[in-house]
Amino acid sequence: MTQLPGLLDTEAIRKDFPILGRELHDGKKLVYLDSAATSQTPSQVIDVLSEYYERYNANVHRGVHVLAEEATALYEGARDKVAEFINAPSRDEVIFTKNASESLNLVANMLGWADEPYRVDHETEIVITEMEHHSNIVPWQLLSQRTGAKLKWFGLTEDGRLDLSNMDEIITEKTKVVSLTLVSNLMGTVNPVEAIVRKAQDVGALVVFDASQAAPHMPLDVQALQADFVAFTGHKMCGPTGIGVLWGRQELLEDLPPFLGGGEMIETVSMNSSTYAPAPHKFEAGTPPIAQAVGLGAAVDYLNSIGMENVAAHEHALTEYAVKRLLEVPDLRIIGPTTAEDRGAAISFTLGDIHPHDVGQVLDEQGIAVRVGHHCARPVCLRYGIPATTRASFYLYSTPAEVDALVEGLEHVRNFFG
Amino acid sequence: MTQLPGLLDTEAIRKDFPILGRELHDGKKLVYLDSAATSQTPSQVIDVLSEYYERYNANVHRGVHVLAEEATALYEGARDKVAEFINAPSRDEVIFTKNASESLNLVANMLGWADEPYRVDHETEIVITEMEHHSNIVPWQLLSQRTGAKLKWFGLTEDGRLDLSNMDEIITEKTKVVSLTLVSNLMGTVNPVEAIVRKAQDVGALVVFDASQAAPHMPLDVQALQADFVAFTGHKMCGPTGIGVLWGRQELLEDLPPFLGGGEMIETVSMNSSTYAPAPHKFEAGTPPIAQAVGLGAAVDYLNSIGMENVAAHEHALTEYAVKRLLEVPDLRIIGPTTAEDRGAAISFTLGDIHPHDVGQVLDEQGIAVRVGHHCARPVCLRYGIPATTRASFYLYSTPAEVDALVEGLEHVRNFFG
Amino acid sequence: MYQDVILDHYKHPHGRGLRDGDAEVHHVNPTCGDEITLRVRLDGATIEDVSYEGQGCSISQASASVLNELLVGKELGEAQKIQETFLELMQSKGQIEPDDAMEEVLEDAVAFAGVSKYPARVKCALLSWMAWKDATAKALSEEAKTA
Amino acid sequence: MYQDVILDHYKHPHGRGLRDGDAEVHHVNPTCGDEITLRVRLDGATIEDVSYEGQGCSISQASASVLNELLVGKELGEAQKIQETFLELMQSKGQIEPDDAMEEVLEDAVAFAGVSKYPARVKCALLSWMAWKDATAKALSEEAKTA
Ligand SMILES: Cc1ncc(COP(=O)(O)O)c(C=O)c1O
Numbered sequence A, B: 001m002t003q004l005p006g007l008l009d010t011e012a013i014r015k016d017f018p019i020l021g022r023e024l025h026d027g028k029k030l031v032y033l034d035s036a037a038t039s040q041t042p043s044q045v046i047d048v049l050s051e052y053y054e055r056y057n058a059n060v061h062r063g064v065h066v067l068a069e070e071a072t073a074l075y076e077g078a079r080d081k082v083a084e085f086i087n088a089p090s091r092d093e094v095i096f097t098k099n100a101s102e103s104l105n106l107v108a109n110m111l112g113w114a115d116e117p118y119r120v121d122h123e124t125e126i127v128i129t130e131m132e133h134h135s136n137i138v139p140w141q142l143l144s145q146r147t148g149a150k151l152k153w154f155g156l157t158e159d160g161r162l163d164l165s166n167m168d169e170i171i172t173e174k175t176k177v178v179s180l181t182l183v184s185n186l187m188g189t190v191n192p193v194e195a196i197v198r199k200a201q202d203v204g205a206l207v208v209f210d211a212s213q214a215a216p217h218m219p220l221d222v223q224a225l226q227a228d229f230v231a232f233t234g235h236k237m238c239g240p241t242g243i244g245v246l247w248g249r250q251e252l253l254e255d256l257p258p259f260l261g262g263g264e265m266i267e268t269v270s271m272n273s274s275t276y277a278p279a280p281h282k283f284e285a286g287t288p289p290i291a292q293a294v295g296l297g298a299a300v301d302y303l304n305s306i307g308m309e310n311v312a313a314h315e316h317a318l319t320e321y322a323v324k325r326l327l328e329v330p331d332l333r334i335i336g337p338t339t340a341e342d343r344g345a346a347i348s349f350t351l352g353d354i355h356p357h358d359v360g361q362v363l364d365e366q367g368i369a370v371r372v373g374h375h376c377a378r379p380v381c382l383r384y385g386i387p388a389t390t391r392a393s394f395y396l397y398s399t400p401a402e403v404d405a406l407v408e409g410l411e412h413v414r415n416f417f418g
Numbered sequence C, D: 001m002y003q004d005v006i007l008d009h010y011k012h013p014h015g016r017g018l019r020d021g022d023a024e025v026h027h028v029n030p031t032c033g034d035e036i037t038l039r040v041r042l043d044g045a046t047i048e049d050v051s052y053e054g055q056g057c058s059i060s061q062a063s064a065s066v067l068n069e070l071l072v073g074k075e076l077g078e079a080q081k082i083q084e085t086f087l088e089l090m091q092s093k094g095q096i097e098p099d100d101a102m103e104e105v106l107e108d109a110v111a112f113a114g115v116s117k118y119p120a121r122v123k124c125a126l127l128s129w130m131a132w133k134d135a136t137a138k139a140l141s142e143e144a145k146t147a
């Protein structure tokens, strides 16, 4: 077996993930290389979900009975855990949503309905980048259409990095908000954000980070980032589906208007008018994803038990190995950085003229699960003139042996369509 | 044991709900009378959730690998089940949201951004009722504030029914949308909707039903209702938290604009513009609550295995018994219908001068879980000049013995504060 | 959690009713609909009166009564210390067992120690105290303005 | 699922390239980015040409090639029957084992039977067929307008 410095004890870790023991297609062992789409879920999280429904299930915040109090304590306890995980100054800055997409839409809508100085309108500009996930593009396109604000973006360099050369043209006095990803889900690029934050602060623009591909893979510190908002999603970080997070600076959450209306988010309601609860509740209309928040709390516990520094080191070592091995495959072109520096564990590539769909299908026949397509980041494909890519992505349970299986599988693909 | 005609075999049913075996406060058996806030979850649903994460977990719609295909089949299969459960003409009319509140906000926002003839603006009117849950009030207040549309509502009669005497003043040619609950969550009132639908159709207004308290308790047929939109929520119908449904007529879903933007809801994206997928995906931005939809599908299977007619008969018998027994308690005043006719299994009441908080707390000490407060329907409390109520609500696992326990518990409350 | 002292204050509240004041506030507990309207009258740094009217559960009613009993006649500094001690007790999640020193400060209010175990009820117990704090701040800033 | 017939059509596509037509459509499979531009030229009720250009996987490419081979020269009625049969096969979720009658209608296209087991790929196989249907409808309505 390949030994790399910095690897986690994956033999032990893999035992926590029941699905990794699955066999496909008459006995082929599952090689799951699609964690950037969704991560697998450890027993520690699955068990907490079952326990929630078997012992504590109740609606939160409104009850005086034991179950309601226990469910509320679990739900709010999960908020504490998430707050600590991202080093939030206050637990009240952590809003639970259903996914990262809702988190990003929430910000866009708040800014659309906000009063000055936050209001986005036809005299203002919004800045994103060409490597964003659709969930960090379309909400801003919609906001731009609805308000008349101009949408601008940073382009990409040949090697899959942000092109910051024209920063002063892109971020201007008119810019109200800059929203960008910390890590590209298609290319794995880890973005340098300091210069952008500084520039945004100079012109008084808010900075939103899409941390969907960062939170699962590296230590995340919203204070160190100097962010105004940070969005991420539970299902990519060992948590359940149906839960996302938006962190926002308290002052902003106080000043900005609510988005969805309903139960839980109100202070008092009459037919004529209503007043709203303080954040985070102001932004959590209706019965929240209670069990899912509790599950996300358990996922955070799980990640902490391993240590995010160690997760990052593991993935770095694995990515270095994978990049090296993949570049040995003839006709393989990596879309994105071709070294492991400032890059996460998602590696996209093309393989000669063979369409990624076919690559994925033939790999699947060998039990290897990769993702193919535009990965909800179609502008990146357009930028590099390709219809789609094949993407292999790794996580804390991935092994060098799985990288080897991938490389072998790709040889088979080449022979098949050659 | 009290025997009532129409009761289900609760002894068997209760075995499906692990939480109902819980003991509280040193050995007091849980008497769970808070199902209108959230229902309990049967093993059949809990097991499906675990199985999902242990065997099939993957992101949906985008993958060619086995797990992605299986997860997609499960997710879309749940849509089929829900469509059948509500007799939807097409499965593509079923949109998964995170809860009923999101469903209702989704409609309100679609109408706010719509083109004619659906557009709600300052020349138009929105109609709701005084018995709505905050989740069917605040979204319309927000829409009214944002567009200038006028918000109007039906009032209530002394005995907890809709006052339809001034229908022609309330629903007019200016009305664009009428949104009302099928069943009041505070009073249990089952609303007669035919006349309202007819009037709305006459003036060309859309009709939205909040079926959050109907879907769990009685057969629901969106075609028979002649509805345009119907919203409900998973956690009240034996399903998981984090999942809701919006059903809408296909033609409307085609014509109306999207609400949240992101992955999954697009057809094609470039930096300059995007086009959207057909419904239901157009309205499902981001990774959906996959496991939760699958869990809701299992809940629908569970309810079907018992039969919604039978659930309704059970609750009717139990409600009749409960109303009779409660009215025997001195100083107890039921807020809402005082017979079991056209009423669901949620019964709100006041007990002399004793504040509901105190009623609930002392009941809790006996293991009896009821809800106290305004139940997210504060206008009803205002209407009847009370600060709050105590609400007992029943479901398919509730028994006459639990009604007896409640009545006994209330005697204890009276003695304690008397 | 329903100590006799609490029930007693609930059944026989002290100083209930609205009287003249330098500032008035209206506080609501949105989770349960408890409401209080509360007025503070100051004489320099002395609390001359705290009058109130409201609706709510035994805990919120008794707590307002205890507040009136404890704070009227006190100097502001002392009153604030009492308020902070009460807040600390209520936020203790049942972890603080009041000692003699605390009992000396809080008098009847120590009876609320048991309430702190019930998160949903802590807000009831604190409603009048938060209202008092708010009203006092308002009265002082009014005074500053007219001074 | 990769039958030799499919691979063959993929590697040696029939009638690829855009030529003159009465109507043109552009269809996209948003899940994978497959795209096709397709033109139909009619001569009365006869399909004179189906020309296309696009990018996509072996399944979508091969399917367009098979379509060209099968439909060019056919009467519209017959072509529609072929399209419907192909659609039925593709939506069968692997449940239809093509019999002789079906094979007579679909010829090479029966090789796609195995694809119907893979929901994510069914759309690839159908992309060109949906485009053809759309383009034909467009061509006919153009004709109706100018007639
Ligand atoms: C009548 C009614 N409408 C809407 C809702 C809101 O449902 P949810 O909180 O799941 O969004 C509820 C329950 O809370 C309800 O009872």
Ligand SMILES: Cc1ncc(COP(=O)(O)O)c(C=O)c1O
Pocket: A036, A037, A099, A100, A101, A102, A133, A135, A136, A181, A183, A184, A185, A210, A212, A213, A233, A234, A244, A376, B263, B285, B286, B287, B288
């Ligand atoms: C970078 C990035 N942003 C946003 C998202 C959206 O997350 P979700 O689909 O959970 O809303 C994803 C994943 O799909 C992502 O990779």
